[in-house]
Amino acid sequence: MKEIIHYELRFSAIGGQGIITAGAMLAEAVVQYKGLYAIHSPRYTAQVRGGPTKVDVVIDKNPIYFPKTTDVDYYLATSEKSFRTYFQDIKEGAIIVLDSNLVEEFNDPKYRVYRIPLIETAAKEIGNVVTVSTLSLAVTAKLTGLLSLEELEDFIPKRVPKGYEDINLKAVRLGFSLV
Amino acid sequence: MKEIIHYELRFSAIGGQGIITAGAMLAEAVVQYKGLYAIHSPRYTAQVRGGPTKVDVVIDKNPIYFPKTTDVDYYLATSEKSFRTYFQDIKEGAIIVLDSNLVEEFNDPKYRVYRIPLIETAAKEIGNVVTVSTLSLAVTAKLTGLLSLEELEDFIPKRVPKGYEDINLKAVRLGFSLV
Amino acid sequence: MRKVVMPGNETIAHAAIAAGCRFYAGYPITPSSELAAEMSKLLPKVGGKFIQMEDEIASMAAAIGASVAGMKAMTATSGPGFSLKQEHIGLACMMEVPVVIVNVMRGGPSTGLPTHPAQGDVMQARWGTHGDHPIIALAPAFPTEIYMETIRAFNLAERFRNPVILLIDEILAHTYEVVEIPEPGEITLEERKLPPSGLNRLDFYTYNRREGDPPLLPNFFQGYNFHFESLAHDEMGFPTTDPEKVAYLARLREAKIEKHREEIWKNEEYLLEDAELVIFAYGSVARAAKEAVNRLRAEGAKVGLFRPITLWPFPEIPLKKAVGARKVLVAEMNLGQMVYEVERVLRRDVATLFKADGTPISPVEFVEKIRGEL
Amino acid sequence: MRKVVMPGNETIAHAAIAAGCRFYAGYPITPSSELAAEMSKLLPKVGGKFIQMEDEIASMAAAIGASVAGMKAMTATSGPGFSLKQEHIGLACMMEVPVVIVNVMRGGPSTGLPTHPAQGDVMQARWGTHGDHPIIALAPAFPTEIYMETIRAFNLAERFRNPVILLIDEILAHTYEVVEIPEPGEITLEERKLPPSGLNRLDFYTYNRREGDPPLLPNFFQGYNFHFESLAHDEMGFPTTDPEKVAYLARLREAKIEKHREEIWKNEEYLLEDAELVIFAYGSVARAAKEAVNRLRAEGAKVGLFRPITLWPFPEIPLKKAVGARKVLVAEMNLGQMVYEVERVLRRDVATLFKADGTPISPVEFVEKIRGEL
Amino acid sequence: MGNVIEELNLEIRKRRKKPYNKNAEIIINPELCKSCALCVFVCPTGVLEMVENKKNIYNYSAEAVAPEYCTLCNFCVYQCPDFAIEIKVKKEGK
Amino acid sequence: MGNVIEELNLEIRKRRKKPYNKNAEIIINPELCKSCALCVFVCPTGVLEMVENKKNIYNYSAEAVAPEYCTLCNFCVYQCPDFAIEIKVKKEGK
Amino acid sequence: MSYMDYVRTFKLPHSWCPGCGIGTIMQAIVRAFDALKWKNEDIAFITGIGCSGRMSTYINTNTMHTTHGRPLAFATGIKLARPEKHVVVVSGDGDALAIGGNHFIHAARRNIDIKLIIINNSVYGMTGGQVSPTTPQRFRTQTTPYGNIEPNFDVVKLAIAAGATFVARESVTRPRNLEKLIEKSFQHKGFSVVEAISNCHINLGRRNKLKDQITMLRWINDRIIPMNVARRKKPEEIKDKIILGIFHEDKERREYTELYDELIQWAGGDK
Amino acid sequence: MSYMDYVRTFKLPHSWCPGCGIGTIMQAIVRAFDALKWKNEDIAFITGIGCSGRMSTYINTNTMHTTHGRPLAFATGIKLARPEKHVVVVSGDGDALAIGGNHFIHAARRNIDIKLIIINNSVYGMTGGQVSPTTPQRFRTQTTPYGNIEPNFDVVKLAIAAGATFVARESVTRPRNLEKLIEKSFQHKGFSVVEAISNCHINLGRRNKLKDQITMLRWINDRIIPMNVARRKKPEEIKDKIILGIFHEDKERREYTELYDELIQWAGGDK
């Protein structure tokens, strides 16, 4: 794993509880396993529930002063609308992961774009759409090198609701194998 | 009448509507007939109703800046308790008028003390205790020279409630004759 | 011009009627109650409406409602009620609705000294509600001035579409004094500017305007189906969170007062020319100060008075100009409030005379204090 | 010490429990609601009481009631609710009742920008209620600091028997961060000093005391049949209008804070030694400032940060000492509030960076502004 | 109040039908009595009257002018807003 | 929502008893429809169904899949929280 | 012990006007304390602002004189903090029903064990006599110089509708009944309301030809009618009458702090 | 004219969640406007803060989005200023009954001609789902994680006790009845209250096994019962039911602004 000095991630979706959880888990895991500092901030809004939403994650070797993203290194989106809404401050060269079923064609050589059928995989291959958060986390861990498979295998069962450990472990492994 | 530059008066009583009115009438009359400036301030309190109360009157040739009494030239009281309660800032040489039935002996050579049975006179000689305000005003006018009998004879009928003109005129005249 | 003997509370009521006020909503509180009482007598006679609401919050709301419906509206209160009105004062700032709020100051904090005077709410008049907002606050000191400043309060409120706070204290409210009431022809009334009828609402973007101008908003029932909004809004009045739009209207709200502050500022400079010491005092305290200046002058002491009548926006420039490098004594019936502004603006130390025990500062106290300073 | 990832709202809740808080009364409002939610979870578990009252006024009242009955009590809110609580904040000052009030600042005025950050209520924290009153307000900026300052808020409230206001903003409230939670043994808790039982009430004159001391008041049900009074009161707590007594207690209330302000003051001085320009910033803005300082330092620019953690009483002496004659830049997420105090205390002009559009000031904006200033 | 009190006293006297002969001791605290006359008003047997009293700030005070009519009913005590009345029974035969 | 919608669609189809044969034109505004499926839920004759629609931010939208069953009762219109439905009668014979 | 042990005798004479019913009601309250032998230090006695509110100065228990309209909110905090103690609130008609109306209906809804006594003198006494939500129509007050056009609250109905579990009304002209009723309300577990009809001859009477306390008590006496008497009358006969008695007593509904204790158990908390 | 003329179509789609009943209720309101052919510019439409409060953005009349809990107080000022206009207030259950409870009972007491529609979704929708004075007992909300122990207000009873002269209840599941009822309330002269039962599946349903709008509407449908049906049932059968219909209609009591006009005449004022 390359040494992390400062890293910014964003996850966006419609409705979004799952994707907010992915951000939260990521932040918690890097704190726990890497001794890094991390923050995450879900978007708060008094507007439409069920509309586009996002969570930003900032990771840093040092205590984080400015608690907002300014140059996003990694952007994962599972819906067209949310992808567009929060396409802001994305750094050149950033990794962009899009749900291949739900986000339209996006080709921009400035970014490293991955297209993965995240929700479909969670629903069909793992068997429960709620695992999309773990799946996205695993994909992210792999692509960024922020966390290892072993770390997630240790972390996930403790973090998810009782009774959901196994399918989430499945999601971790699948996520690591997808990319 | 001596020229008024600045003159301060206080009227105190128990319960007190009548005596408050005396102060109000005095201030209005000197404004109207003498072109002087005058203010009066009844004591406001959230405490006992029917307890001791007072009204302060300040008269001045010029617009009145400080709207409070500091050196009282004239003090009229119709009850022992109120007399004592508000015996403050009375100037040496001040005129003090006390209801001879209701205020106890008070002898102090620093003041010019008059004792008049104000309430009894109003009730018995004029026939209505409410005229005590006019009576006190008249006594005050005479003792201080602030207003003439003619002026009060003109002022009072316009100022008192309809139907009470005559007894109040009687009170004016009696007041002027008492001292 | 007629001379009438009235206490400050009644003076304000009569002036309000003369200013065109036709709506009053309030909740009784000492020492402002006689103002409401007088309005309850006067308003129905001129076809206006007086209502005693269930509390001060509702009173402030009803006044704003009536104003939006086209009436010149006011409310009056004292300390505790003034605290309760704060949320809606901010609302009137945000919606840009004209309204006059009288606060008759009494001893605080909390229930404090209901029947005794104070000047403890002057900073609250500026900062009492949450969030940045423009405000105008006036503090007359003399009876006829109370009358005229009441009219000015309505004029400023209507002109700038902003709440205007009129501050007096228990002494001014309760002391019967000679008021010189001008004839109707002698006063100038500002009438609310309304968009002409028949415009296309979507075209005229009512909150939009040149920086420094007040907005040109329609009244309710004028035909524009206009939206008044307590959230941050766009130039049409609809909610927005767009930072540019939010900042745009915030700037416009501040600018309408800021750019006209020279017109809004009003103060008395009394015997300042050769003064070696300048008293800074307002409201009833300034009257004792003025008396003290006279007494000290009689003794040969070179003393003058700077008396702000407009407290907010704070008269920065007039104050600086008026006092220059001279000694300053700030006197207030509180533990020190406007003195913060005086120090800030003058950028130096000043002498102070504070009193917050329910009794006024007397001329004698001034004289003694100043003798010590000179 | 444990590391936990939590948002500021939850951090405060957990810290409050650790500080011994056993009573919470509140009314939901964005962006403070999660604090209440967390308290509603935590309190019953430790046998404490959580109640959602009918409004913010009642919430503040219930918290005061619980405190008088012996519990460490708190409430939390945001702008509009903070305005509504003002009357009772003054009451707590007057009665000298310990209570902690959290205000999570959002864009104002009025309903404003409920889900966006601001620092628009910092002057209101000082001047929001009517009448002169002492106040303490803290503005932590970092997650662990939020935890520790919450505990300090309770400690100060109990020690001085005064309301303490804890100010954060939407960003700090909603951002999940790593909080280093000390073990119970690692924190010092201030417990309320109570008169020993069995004294003769008429002898021990509870409000009476040495100037500078907080009063030694009994809790309800402690056996003293004590009277808490919102009117100006005498040394036994009974209403009085005697100017001397009124002034006496007012002085004591101010003095207890004033005389201990050196202990109450707390601030961070970051790279000030050789700095040519000092940023004055607090709360989340100070974090962007700190980041900017680092970036500018990397460029060789000599910049430092003065970050008050105690906003009120205003850190006059530390500020003066820290900045000396150096250039100062005041940055706030409002249209300029604490800058009034900075200018007043430093007695000179300062540069400013204000933003009140619902978005934070970024390090880049700082860097650009400062490059222009240097 | 003067007028009302006079009228009331007249009315009250009519209530005295037959002495009740109890050893009632009716103590009225002059420091507390505010001369409201409510005790007089509620006493069923006309025991009390208002009498002029310059010492009282209200110029009157309540007095048990006909204690022999007292039935010890305590109506006056219950009604007195000023906690000024106490009714005691004198020890028999003393 | 996915699950509910699938179940609902199944249930709804059972409501189609007999075509009503009216010339109903059921217009659903895709800009306004939020895919809440309430119209589907309340339609007594199963005219409407939720169909997948990637364009809609909620991934579904209501569609009149069986307009021939429409009785013009307007239940769907009244219930639609989003002002998204309009029912028109096609001119007879056109 | 005597009822005077619940009075701060060193603060007497109190500040109420001669003949004001508030003093009589206070006596009924302290007598009820005495009848139940409640310990002074176990009672929290909370008042709002108004003439009625001044009572906290004179009652010799734990007392608090709060803000206008909010005593119930303070009392709610106290009761929750110390559910085993007695919490009593005295509030004027303006205090309880105008500015404090919301706290009134919410305390009733919660059925929290607070004993509320509303001193209804149909006016704002303290501030000089303004209209209140219980001022009779057509009456003149400082703010209704042409007569009051506003309808009144029926305190009893409102309290019942909001959820109070003991609701009663008495008059200052029947101090002994008042005492008994207050005593009964004190024994009730839950939110209780006693409306005590009182006189403000100074600020309401004088403006309405009820010039002194005696005239006003007579007027009140003419208007009231005990519930058992009223039952035997025709509706027309009692149309304008104020009925006295216990209107509502519900011993079934659970009390709030009791429920709260259960909640603490659900949460696994130790009390 | 169509009911859509009362909608600011250019502000659609609105901000409510998919399936939220507020939109359905809004349609009933604008249809009632249309049925009565009220002119847009003669209507003042005032809301408080909350999801329900957002309605003022979308209604094409004179609108005002005020503060949380106080829309009735603003409306009172408007109505008094222009008594000849129609003043309509929409308020959430939290808005009208929690923070705004006092304005609610006082507007009812005055019987001022304001038409109030309370959108009762039994929760604070806007702020993320906290308990409200109408949240069913035992329900979980953001601030009752262990279940709600607080009893509810009965809005209808409270409104009647306070003095409202038209009081009715309907459900979002019966939009046509709702429209008719609102129309009737609009025709009433005096203070009218329509409680519209609505769904917040997002912030109340999800926490209580009513996971989506359809499940929640079904749940509501199971709880409601029209008054005429209820009349034929035994008390036990309808114990936990929400009865729908018109509960109170009083055409006798004078309306406030009408009385005010008379007062102006007494005062010798020209209107």
Ligand SMILES: Cc1ncc(C[n+]2csc(CCOP(=O)(O)OP(=O)(O)O)c2C)c(N)n1
């Ligand atoms: C917030 C606030 N508003 C107004 C007042 C002024 N005030 C004091 S007492 C009172 C009314 C008193 O009436 P009531 O509650 O009926 O009590 P009473 O004096 O009649 O016993 C008012 C309006 C206040 N102290 N605080």
Ligand SMILES: Cc1ncc(C[n+]2csc(CCOP(=O)(O)OP(=O)(O)O)c2C)c(N)n1
């Ligand atoms: C003074 C104040 N307190 C609290 C809030 C926060 N707030 C906004 S909406 C709301 C409650 C909304 O509930 P309800 O009135 O039932 O409306 P709904 O969203 O359910 O339609 C609250 C507490 C506020 N804006 N202002």
Ligand code: SF4
């Ligand atoms: S009732 Fe009490 S206060 Fe009144 S006159 Fe009798 S003894 Fe005096």
Ligand code: SF4
């Ligand atoms: S106890 Fe009864 S009979 Fe005796 S004086 Fe008192 S009221 Fe009269």
Ligand code: SF4
């Ligand atoms: S009810 Fe309306 S919003 Fe919902 S699915 Fe049907 S058309 Fe779409």
Ligand code: SF4
């Ligand atoms: S009008 Fe009636 S039948 Fe036709 S689609 Fe709508 S609900 Fe179904």
Ligand code: SF4
């Ligand atoms: S003003 Fe009225 S209520 Fe107050 S003490 Fe006097 S009589 Fe009693």
Ligand code: SF4
């Ligand atoms: S949160 Fe609830 S009330 Fe608000 S829009 Fe969504 S469903 Fe409707």
Ligand SMILES: [Mg+2]
């Ligand atoms: Mg009263």
Ligand SMILES: [Mg+2]
């Ligand atoms: Mg709701």
